[in-house]
Amino acid sequence: MISVVLDVVGAVLLLIGLTLMTIGVVGVLRMPNTYAQLHAQGLATGPGVIAVLASSVATENAAIITFAVLAIAFVVLTSPVAGHAIARSAHRRDTRRK
Amino acid sequence: MPLVVVVPAMVWVTLLLIAGGFALVRARDVQQRVIALDLLAVVVVALLALLSYFWDVGYYLDAAVALSLLSFVATVAAARYLGSGGPFG
Numbered sequence: 353m354i355s356v357v358l359d360v361v362g363a364v365l366l367l368i369g370l371t372l373m374t375i376g377v378v379g380v381l382r383m384p385n386t387y388a389q390l391h392a393q394g395l396a397t398g399p400g401v402i403a404v405l406a407s408s409v410a411t412e413n414a415a416i417i418t419f420a421v422l423a424i425a426f427v428v429l430t431s432p433v434a435g436h437a438i439a440r441s442a443h444r445r446d447t448r449r450k
Numbered sequence: 451m452p453l454v455v456v457v458p459a460m461v462w463v464t465l466l467l468i469a470g471g472f473a474l475v476r477a478r479d480v481q482q483r484v485i486a487l488d489l490l491a492v493v494v495v496a497l498l499a500l501l502s503y504f505w506d507v508g509y510y511l512d513a514a515v516a517l518s519l520l521s522f523v524a525t526v527a528a529a530r531y532l533g534s535g536g537p538f539g
Contacts, residue, residue: 363455370462373496377466380473380489386481393485397492404496405514408503410451415508420499423515427495430522434488437526441533442481 355412362410369403376400386442390435397431451503460504463497484528491521 372395379392405427408420470493474486495514502510 359452359455362451366455366459369496370459370466373463373466373493376489377469377473377493380486381469381476386479386485389482389485393489396489401492401496405499407451408499411503411506413506413508416502416506416511419502419508419511419515423495423499423511423518426515426518426522430518434522434525434529437529437533438481438484438488441529444533445481 358410358412362407365403365407365409369400369405369407372396372400372403387439390439390442394431394435397435398427401427401431453504456500456504460497460500463493463500467493467497480532481529484525484532488521488525491517 376392376394376396379395380389383389383392402424405420405424408416411417467490470486470490474483474490477483477486495518498510498514498517502508502514
């Protein structure tokens, strides 16, 4: 019973994560400038991969879930910082060019 | 995790990896290449997580954690270098 519930929860989280990552990749391919591409990329690197890693609850394996939680913590810490650094470098380049 | 969920997800993430490589080739300046490389690293992290669910072993996620930290350091170093002309400026 609980196993079936966890399977469904994991499948839904995986579907959400893959949808967000697909939106991110298509956005990076389609958007015209650096800032808009960064906006789309932040959707894939933040919530997308977090949802994919969170679907590890369906495996019911303690080692996998522990490392997935660790990876989620690292992604939560690093993804906004990386996006901010790229945006800052693009902004500095644009102001220098003017 | 049932196979009917994991295997299509792995196929889809592989397609996303190909699309990310296309975005890397199509980028017009260095910042866009850094964005595409960061995106590719995240797609590979998701692929490693799915491999871990598929084989039901934990050690693929060690590689996923290491790759996410390495891509963070590489992205920040490249962005600092591009923004100020030096890694510590």
